[in-house]
Amino acid sequence: MASHQFTVASPPTDAISALKFSPDPNSTRIVVSSWDKSVYLYDLRDENGAVGEGKLLQKFEHRAPVLDVCFGENENEIYTVGLDWDVRKIDLNTTVQTVLSSHEQAACNVIYSREHNLIISASWDSTLHVHLGGDVDSLPIVVPLPSKPFSISATATKLVVAMASRSLHIYDLKALALLTAQSDSTDPGGNRVEVEPWQRRESSLKFMTRAVACMPDDNGYASSSIEGRVAVEWFDPSPESQARKYAFKCHRQTGEDGVDVVYPVNALAFHPVFGTFASGGGDGVVALWDGISKRRIRQYQRYQTSVSAVAFSGSGQYLAIAVSPGFEDGHDDVPEGSVKIYVRELGETEAKGKGAK
Structure with a gap:
């Protein structure tokens, strides 16, 4: 089966x-957060069950731009965070929005750990809020961070937090779940807990981290920077595993004068089946990489503006690509029709690694 691409109907009006x-x-459901203060729920299937531009199922308005969103225990609940500082749960069946907690500054990331039933949010107030799922009345534990977080990602057992000052913390999710379950939930400010990370690391990248994504096999993670580079690392602290880590240049375009123009790598996502990963950059390019054999599998056509987010479907059959004008373009206004969501239906081996059987 050859791949083909389509555009999702009714995209957001801002980045x-x-x-x-x-x-x-x-x-084939997708949830999307936007700077237009809304969260959108789409289904790629139309009324006849055919996959194509799909349809907008629901739109949820917020008080401020929404910076991240994720599904929860099932596809009938989502969690959102944003510039209103709140961590929200939205029941898609009833459309009820519940504020689980509020940070002291903007909340930039939220993830749900199925294995441990945890909702974890990260905020520019340099904290994590860790909630037990299923109980909207319980208050979180508040985990202080040494600096502002930029991106978080989780495997079945670990949470990776990429922060300012090129700092990374890796937490044991089982330990976080235990602390959350034992927490005194009567304090309205949440229970502040000093948590020792499983590992502390310094980023392999010289410049500010833009995104981090964990390998689906629970072995490691990839991170990207504002300076057109991606690093691939493994959790195993042994010298042999640490010797395998590496970084490479990407998302660069040769300018008219022959000098490379370097773009930020805004987004990373791992394929759930093959373990390869996609990167999306400020150059409007999406590339697929085999992190084990250190090779680029393929690079797609350049989109009209910056790629702000990428995601694979649970089956690995689809790759969604959010295209939004960014600061790379040198202007703040978002021209009408410039924000788009593209979806590629991948061929059977399109995202397969070079050495995969």
Whole structure:
């Protein structure tokens, strides 16, 4: 099967901050957060069950721009964070929005850990809020961070927090779940807990981290920077595993004078089946990479403006790409029709690694 691409109907009107597929491998639902103060729920299937431009199912307005969104235990609940500082749960069946907690500055990231039933948010107030799922009345534990977080990602056992000052913390999710379950939930400010990370690391990249994404096999993660580079690292602290880590240049375009123009790598996402990963850059390019064999598998056509988010579906059959004008373009206004969501239906081996059987 050859791949083909289509555009999702009724996109947001301002830059897209995040997009995520439903955790159900058979689902074609996508949830999208935007700077237009809204969250959008789409289904790529139309009324006849055909996959194409799909339809907008629901739109949820917020008080301020929404910086991240994720599905929860199933595809009928989502969690959002943004510039209103709140961590929200939205029940898609009833459309009820519940504020789980509020940070002291903008909340920039939110993830749900299925294995441990945790909702984890990160904020520019240099904290994590860790909630137990299923109980909207319980208050979180508040985990102080040494600096402002930029991106978080999780595996079945670990949470990776990429921060300012090129600092990374890796937390054991089982330990976080235990602390949250034991927390005194009567303090309205949340229970502030000093948590020792499983590992502390310094980024392999010289410049500010833009995104981090964990490998689906629980072995490591990739991170990207504002300076057109991606690093691939493994959790195993042994010298042999640490010797495998590496970084490479990407998302660069040769200018008219022959000098490379370097773009930020805004987004990373791992394929759930093959373990390869996609990167999206300020140059409007999406590339697929085999992190094990250190090779680029393919690079797609250049989009009209910056790629702000990428995501694979639970089955790995679809790759969603959010295209939004960014600061790279040198202007703040977003021209009408410039924000788009593209979806590629991938061929059977399109995202397969070079050495995969």
